[in-house]
Ligand SMILES: Nc1ncnc2c1ncn2[C@@H]1O[C@H](COP(=O)(O)OP(=O)(O)OP(=O)(O)O)[C@@H](O)[C@H]1O
């Protein structure tokens with residue numbers, strides 16, 4: 242259990258043989274990473290493939306040197322500490338079980354290296370095995386296990402260590418959907434029980450939202466936002482985060498800010514930004530275009546006349562997907578493809594023209610150039626679904 | 627005869643009975659396998675059979691009158707021949723020592739070449755090149771250019787260090803042979819062990835490091851078990867080759883001085899081509915076959931027990 246701090250951490254690959262020229266041209270795999278965890282926090286790293294999640298983990302573990310910056314674990318600068326002395330347990334995406342050892346030996350290996358007394362080894366392995374429900378597998382070799390069982394052995398090997406920090410690199414990516422949901426809950430329970438600071442990598446945003454106390458959203462090696470799941474959902478810092486978090490992902494439309502700095506106009510759509518946004522910011526965008534983001538679940542069907550609506554958008558229905566509890570409707574509005582998640586009993590057919598509405602407080606506005614969110618008033622009990 | 631059976635099979639196939647169909651399917655298998663089987667028979671069984679036959683015959687090329695069945699006479703002579711026992715001992719010493727050196731050195735070099743360093747490609751090629759030198763050439767190179775007490779490189783080095791040069795082949799004949807054969811075969815072990823090392827998944831090394839292992843423990847608990855099967859292959863193949871080493875000895879010591887470097891193949895050669903005693907040398911050859919089998923069986927047991935059992939996957 243320890244606080245992990247990363248300060249201005251940068252990682253560039255391809256040093257040594259490829260020479261200086263190659264090094265300076267290539268974008269860093271991880272760029273200016275800053276994060277201080279709480280003691281015992283569960284931090285999730287999420288982002289698209291190749292964004293530097295694994296690289297960050299490997300730097301914390303000591304399997305990779307950071308090119309710049311500083312990493313501290315439990316207050317200690319670990320730049321000169323070898324991986325084996327960092328007291329970190331990692332669960333690999335590939336499990337990396339030792340094929341020639343039984344499950345018991347796999348789990349006991351680190352304790353044996355430390356020359357722990359046999360009784361203690363037995364006790365700790367059995368304890369971990371019973372938590373993970375793999376007691377009956379202890380004598381087997383890894384190749385005689387299913388994917389889910391191997392997964393649990395890999396977790397067990399980490400638990401037995403009672404390390405300062407857990408690192409888990411996409412541990413569930415090889416499992417089927419059902420097992421993944423089960424293991425997700427299992428890991429969260431485990432974390433609550435052991436209280437070890439945990440880094441968890443995934444590119445599955447559902448996993449990130451359900452497991453993380455804090456989520457680090459990354460893209461191209463850079464942190465986009467660090468926040469709690471609710472805050473990420475309610476106040477995404479930029480369009481990337483807004484589109485990445487939430488399924489189905491957020492709709493974006495380009496609209497022009499009116500002279501009153503409150504009204505937003507598209508060809509047929511119009512919104513009033515209301516008081517949710519700070520006046521100055523919209524002032525500076527007066528008469529300019531901004532991106533308006535609306536989550537599909539925040540759009541409602543409006544029966545009746547669109548003209549009377551303060552926030553309204555109408556379009557021709559393209560695809561209707563009734564899912565029982567909800568109906569997903571895709572429509573074309575002002576040249577943008579919009580997905581709306583409507584009530585399950587909504588009657589709509591493709592070809593119909595329907596009108597949708599949305600509360601002003603649910604709008605997200607983004608600068609067209611920087612794609613950063615326009616600041617909102619520090620408002621309301623942040624809307625969540 | 628085979629073709630007759632096949633023709634019949636094809637004929638009955640017209641009646642489309644189940645049996646006919648299955649026979650028709652089996653017949654080509656036999657035909658296709660026949661060349662390999664015949665080749666193997668001619669290649670192995672015939673020479674072996676002839677050797678066994680001659681080993682029970684009185685058959686000396688210098689005494690054409692004295693032919694006929696010898697019973698176990700040849701074997702009796704063999705077992706009472708001190709030179710044979712010397713040859714047997716020499717063979718064992720040679721095999722075991724060369725195995726130890728080539729596998730040990732090969733493993734060290736493989737570990738070295740598995741790391742990345744500048745010029746690795748060139749160094750690797752150089753390290754492997756002794757393997758491409760013919761055994762006789764190896765013998766001559768070592769005899770005349772390295773071991774030679776007057777012109778040899780080693781003697782020169784020793785002289786420049788102020789030491790007395792050694793006549794290697796005369797005073798340390800067995801050691802010299804072991805050095806030569808090891809020089810020739812270490813690259814083989816290196817090559818195979820290196821491929822073994824390169825097939826070791828990176829994540830296992832990383833996992834074992836995070837588990838707190840130092841370099842030695844990493845090697846002992848992960849690398850060696852992983853190499854188990856590869857080591858087994860190396861030891862098997864090399865021991866077969868070492869049992870039959872001949873050219874290096876022929877080109878350097880000619881089995882001497884005395885019988886110091888006479889191994890079984892050389893003993894057989896001496897009896898066949900100096901004594902012209904085909905019967906006795908055949909008996910010795912059978913002895914060599916038995917030795918090779920004993921060796922192989924022991925080796926399989928030993929290796930399987932110690933290295934392989936753990937790493938079976
Ligand atoms: N050993 C390496 N040498 C050179 N470049 C590397 C190396 N490892 C990773 N990279 C590069 O660094 C970037 C980040 O890789 P990383 O493995 O951290 O991605 P990731 O976020 O874990 O992706 P994924 O979700 O696919 O696992 C990628 O562009 C990748 O190509």
Ligand SMILES: [Mg+2]
Pocket residue numbers: 294295296410
């Ligand atoms: Mg990764």
